[in-house]
Amino acid sequence: NAGVTQTPKFQVLKTGQSMTLQCAQDMNHNSMYWYRQDPGMGLRLIYYSASEGTTDKGEVPNGYNVSRLNKREFSLRLESAAPSQTSVYFCASSEAGGAGYTFGSGTRLTVV
Amino acid sequence: DQQVKQNSPSLSVQEGRISILNCDYTNSMFDYFLWYKKYPAEGPTFLISISSIKDKNEDGRFTVFLNKSAKHLSLHIVPSQPGDSAVYFCAAYSNYQLIWGAGTKLIIKP
Numbered sequence: 001n002a003g004v005t006q007t008p009k010f011q012v013l014k015t016g017q018s019m020t021l022q023c024a025q026d027m028n029h030n031s032m033y034w035y036r037q038d039p040g041m042g043l044r045l046i047y048y049s050a051s052e053g054t055t056d057k058g059e060v061p062n063g064y065n066v067s068r069l070n071k072r073e074f075s076l077r078l079e080s081a082a083p084s085q086t087s088v089y090f091c092a093s094s095e096a097g098g099a100g101y102t103f104g105s106g107t108r109l110t111v112v
Numbered sequence: 113d114q115q116v117k118q119n120s121p122s123l124s125v126q127e128g129r130i131s132i133l134n135c136d137y138t139n140s141m142f143d144y145f146l147w148y149k150k151y152p153a154e155g156p157t158f159l160i161s162i163s164s165i166k167d168k169n170e171d172g173r174f175t176v177f178l179n180k181s182a183k184h185l186s187l188h189i190v191p192s193q194p195g196d197s198a199v200y201f202c203a204a205y206s207n208y209q210l211i212w213g214a215g216t217k218l219i220i221k222p
Contacts, residue, residue, distance in 0.1 A: 004155070031208070042116065042201060042212030043156070050208060058209070090155050100146070101210065103155025 002026050006091050006104035013081040013111045021076040021107050023091030031094045032074035033058075033101065034066060036087040043090065049074055081111045115139050116204050118213035126221050131189040133216050135202030138183065142204040142211075147176060147187050150199045150215070159200075160187070192220045 004025045013019055025032065030051045035043040035058075045058030047066040055066050063085060065077045074093075078085060088108050092101040117136045125131045135145075143164055148156035162169040162176045162185065169176050175188045189196055197220045202213040 040121070040214055042118075042203075042214045043210075044212075045209060048209070092155070100158045100161070101156075103157070105153065105155050 004091055004093055004102050004104035006089075006107050008107060009105065010108050011110070013078075013109065015082060015111060017081050018077065018079050019081065020078075021089055021091075021109075022073070023075065023104060024073045025091075025093040025102070026072065027093060027102060028071070029093035029095055029102070030071070032068065033092045033094075034064075034074070034076045035090045035092065036060065037090060037106075038087050046076065046089075078109075081109075083111045085109065086111045114214075115211050116202055116213040118200075118202055118216050120216050121214070122217040122219065124219045124221060125192050127194060128191045131187075131192045131196065131218055131220070133187040133189075133200050133202075133218065135185050135187075135213055136183060137185075137204050139204070139206065139211075140180075140183065142206045144205040145176070145178060145185050146203045146205065146210070147174075148201045148203060150201060156201055189218075192218075194220050194222060196220050 007022045033048040034046040044060045049055045049068040052071045067075045088106045091104045094101045146161040147159040149159045150156040160174045178185045199215045199217050201215045203210045
């Protein structure tokens with residue numbers, strides 16, 4: 001039972017580089033989410049996809065784009081990485097409108 | 113403006129004793145409250161939840177209490193075990209979104 005799989009687990013980028021964080025879930029969940037976690041702060045929602053074909057901004061969407069490729073996959077793209085985007089990124093999924101989320105193990109991103 | 117607050121960054125408890133983690137919120141429209149547990153290098157995992165229409169929910173060693181008038185909830189762990197050492201996040205659910213507290217690091221001392 002893989003649950004939610006995120007790749008890569010670690011990444012170092014130079015300022016201005018771009019990259020895509022991948023997320024896939026095998027639980028047939030409708031909703032998927034991208035969060036970032038910074039020291040001393042709770043998880044902050046970047047973008048979410050309530051269902052296949054829809055995406056919406058969360059609390060901190062600036063500097064990011066997302067693609068809901070199909071029901072299983074939800075990717076997060078940084079077009080021009082900045083040091084302020086150094087963080088741990090978590091992908092999660094849930095039943096439509098469900099509050100119990102299943103999280104991936106995270107991607108630790110450092111932008112230098 | 114933090115809608116969900118966990119004012120204790122860390123808490124140290126003796127093994128076998130009760131651990132009490134606290135959470136305050138500001139928005140009376142929240143429908144559900146949840147506690148998640150997080151180990152290092154892992155994603156958060158769901159622990160226990162409570163509906164806004166209840167004041168207590170129990171699951172084994174874990175009990176969550178909700179005081180709506182005070183906009184306060186707490187998680188009780190009895191008895192505390194070494195495997196309970198983790199970061200605990202309180203979260204509130206409304207309009208298809210979870211709003212998270214900053215987390216409390218629980219350390220269980222042997």
